[in-house]
Amino acid sequence: MNISLRQLRAFATIGHLGSFTRAAEALHATQPALSAQIGELEGALGVRLFDRSTRSVTITRAGHDLLPVVDKILADVELVVTHAHDVSRINVGRVIVAALPSVSSTLLPRAVVGRNDTVSIHALTPTQSRVDTLFITRRAAHQYSALQGFASCLTNNGEVIAA
16 A cells, blocks of 8 residues: 555545545636546545546545544644754754742743743753753853843853853
């Protein structure tokens, strides 16, 4: 069984729009190309997904039941792509900040509010271990304007900051 994302996108688009013509326009493809993709997908799955006539297309019961599953697959693939881009742009990671409880509860939240990335920030208080060291990369420090003062404390290789 060889099913492609292109076939799944074609199926989902036709299923949602109810038309090969509109789906072809939305996908910037030709109707014959979409028809071939759907034919190959139906062959691979062993089930008819659409009832077609010269003037209309109707999703079958099997197609109707399969559509939400395909929608989820396509959404999951989009999440994988988004996460890969985030990782490549260093929009994900972990920042550990050593701070007094008063700073952790007042200044730190204001410093990171509204961040759109997925960097997790952990504050260590004096009751926790490793209070005397703040671990953060130089790049992450520069991404957070409230932490830029710490960037100058980094070693040249950007690995460790002394608090």
